[in-house]
Amino acid sequence: MEPNRRPPAVGERTLTGVPASPGRAVGPVAVLAPPPALPGVRPAVDDPAAETARALAALERVAELLRAQAASLDGPAREILEAQALMAADPQLAAAIAERVREGLAAEWALDAAITSYQEVFRSMGGYLADRAADLGDIRNRALAVLLDAPMPRPPAPGHPFVLVAEDLAPADTVRLDPQTVLAIVTRMGGPTDHTAILARSLGIPAVVACTEAHRLYDGVPVAVDGDRGEVVVRPAAGQAPPVRPARPAADAEVTGPGRTADGHPVALLLNLGGEDPERAAAHDCEGVGLLRTEFLFLDRVTEPTQEEQYAAYARLFRAFGDRVVTVRTLDVGSDKPLAFAAQGDEPNPALGTRGFRTVRTCPGVLRRQLAAVARAARETGARVQVMAPMVATPQEAADFVGMAREAGLAEVGVVVEVPSAALLADRILRQVDFVSVGTNDLSQYTLAADRTRNALPDLLDPWQPALLHLVGRVGAAGRSLGRPVGVCGEAAADPLLALVLVGLGATSLSMAAPALPGVRRALARHSLRDCRDLAALALAAAGPREAREAVRGAVGW
Numbered sequence: 001m002e003p004n005r006r007p008p009a010v011g012e013r014t015l016t017g018v019p020a021s022p023g024r025a026v027g028p029v030a031v032l033a034p035p036p037a038l039p040g041v042r043p044a045v046d047d048p049a050a051e052t053a054r055a056l057a058a059l060e061r062v063a064e065l066l067r068a069q070a071a072s073l074d075g076p077a078r079e080i081l082e083a084q085a086l087m088a089a090d091p092q093l094a095a096a097i098a099e100r101v102r103e104g105l106a107a108e109w110a111l112d113a114a115i116t117s118y119q120e121v122f123r124s125m126g127g128y129l130a131d132r133a134a135d136l137g138d139i140r141n142r143a144l145a146v147l148l149d150a151p152m153p154r155p156p157a158p159g160h161p162f163v164l165v166a167e168d169l170a171p172a173d174t175v176r177l178d179p180q181t182v183l184a185i186v187t188r189m190g191g192p193t194d195h196t197a198i199l200a201r202s203l204g205i206p207a208v209v210a211c212t213e214a215h216r217l218y219d220g221v222p223v224a225v226d227g228d229r230g231e232v233v234v235r236p237a238a239g240q241a242p243p244v245r246p247a248r249p250a251a252d253a254e255v256t257g258p259g260r261t262a263d264g265h266p267v268a269l270l271l272n273l274g275g276e277d278p279e280r281a282a283a284h285d286c287e288g289v290g291l292l293r294t295e296f297l298f299l300d301r302v303t304e305p306t307q308e309e310q311y312a313a314y315a316r317l318f319r320a321f322g323d324r325v326v327t328v329r330t331l332d333v334g335s336d337k338p339l340a341f342a343a344q345g346d347e348p349n350p351a352l353g354t355r356g357f358r359t360v361r362t363c364p365g366v367l368r369r370q371l372a373a374v375a376r377a378a379r380e381t382g383a384r385v386q387v388m389a390p391m392v393a394t395p396q397e398a399a400d401f402v403g404m405a406r407e408a409g410l411a412e413v414g415v416v417v418e419v420p421s422a423a424l425l426a427d428r429i430l431r432q433v434d435f436v437s438v439g440t441n442d443l444s445q446y447t448l449a450a451d452r453t454r455n456a457l458p459d460l461l462d463p464w465q466p467a468l469l470h471l472v473g474r475v476g477a478a479g480r481s482l483g484r485p486v487g488v489c490g491e492a493a494a495d496p497l498l499a500l501v502l503v504g505l506g507a508t509s510l511s512m513a514a515p516a517l518p519g520v521r522r523a524l525a526r527h528s529l530r531d532c533r534d535l536a537a538l539a540l541a542a543a544g545p546r547e548a549r550e551a552v553r554g555a556v557g558w
């Protein structure tokens with residue numbers, strides 16, 4: 001973000017964003033310098049091999065720096081930076097860059113173009129993957145700095161405590177922030193579940209993200225940041241509340257092992273995975289995989305991966321997880337994530353089109369072949385495998401999927417509840433299947449009618465929206481009365497406070513990205529099931545998402 005050096009209109013003004021880390025602080029703004037820009041002149045490429053090598057060497061240097069930084073840290077910060085280092089060293093990214101160089105782009109431009117196109121794919125997938133687009137952007141900025149011999153992007157150091165304002169903040173920068181000098185964080189981009197938010201919470205720094213007017217803030221302007229309400233007051237009146245910093249998360253003995261509430265009620269803590277390294281993923285303290293996004297095998301390909309190729313990927317993952325459950329979500333593409341080998345035609349409203357399980361209407365063979373590959377891998381590894389279909393809207397679709405999965409030889413079959421119609425008829429759907437998992441990312445977008453791939457309506461997509469919670473409660477109640485498991489695999493499960501509410505609403509398992517596991521496990525260990533139910537009642541009764549969050553936070557005393 002270009003810092004705005006001209007003073008804004010005089011007087012107090014409130015900018016709104018999304019609360020990402022609790023607490024309040026008042027201080028002067030320091031804006032993060034913009035990342036290195038591409039030079040104005042694009043040189044011709046004489047030696048594509050040398051040019052590719054230059055780009056890849058820069059990425060390797062970035063990976064090295066991230067690994068070194070990770071080694072000096074522990075907990076979520078270490079995991080996040082290690083994962084980012086893996087992204088920088090990704091062979092598919094290297095291949096995409098080499099292709100751009102062959103098309104005539106010099107290293108800097110090839111790197112920029114390849115990463116931008118990956119970011120677009122990630123953003124179009126929404127949720128956790130959309131948040132990873134920011135991590136990729138940071139890799140680009142660092143690699144460009146290496147290539148251009150420019151300084152690495154780093155947080156400002158004005159010599160006094162400040163409120164850090166940025167377009168977006170990379171995990172590698174966030175982990176280095178000193179909570180004594182960085183009073184609060186405000187970003188224009190980002191979401192409450194991205195790495196910046198997770199790290200800000202673990203550092204105890206109040207944060208507001210998705211603050212669309214953050215670019216209006218400039219160096220030195222005093223602001224009051226409220227990380228609970230998602231507000232930034234510009235030029236606060238004298239006497240504005242003094243800084244209130246949240247207590248750092250208690251350094252109590254680390255809780256490990258299976259998730260359970262304070263009174264011993266089990267809540268399985270599971271991992272959301274995409275194309276991560278299976279063996280590294282399996283090293284996490286978790287009870288299995290609650291959501292395997294299989295799209296990583298299919299996207300960006302001209303031809304469908306063969307059954308053999310799919311089998312090999314699934315079998316490796318199943319072996320890595322040994323006797324822990326692995327929940328495979330069948331292909332969730334179509335419309336905005338088109339497959340070259342399964343054309344869907346033009347869809348003016350892609351999110352409402354032929355996507356997820358609906359692609360079975362146009363190309364059933366893709367799903368059949370995927371189920372056959374999963375079933376073979378399950379059989380040959382002896383693993384405990386569940387399959388679930390995305391975007392199931394009716395009990396009939398659930399029954400159809402169960403039929404296909406059983407025919408393939410799969411025993412445990414479920415569906416993702418992410419369309420309001422499925423939540424409304426959860427009892428009928430649950431009679432067809434062995435389990436359901438609530439996809440709160442899509443369920444938010446369809447319930448509040450707000451596009452999750454845009455940043456324009458973050459308040460509507462807030463997972464604390466009482467309407468969304470009512471639907472989750474309806475699914476939970478159906479699961480309880482039929483004795484069937486109800487998981488939550490959307491990003492809502494990664495917020496420790498909201499996780500308590502979800503358990504109170506009837507969630508029997510929570511699936512999330514690895515860095516969120518310790519915080520959620522700790523929150524559960526401190527509250528009984530009864531507490532969770534009381535908190536859920538508070539959230540359901542609240543007037544809006546902000547009130548719900550505040551009521552629950554007030555009740556738990558965080």
Ligand SMILES: C=C(OP(=O)(O)O)C(=O)O
Binds near residue numbers: 332439489
């Ligand atoms: C888990 C979900 O799936 P995705 O984010 O991959 O759509 C969801 O919609 O909540």
Ligand SMILES: [Mg+2]
Binds near residue numbers: 390418439441442
């Ligand atoms: Mg979804």
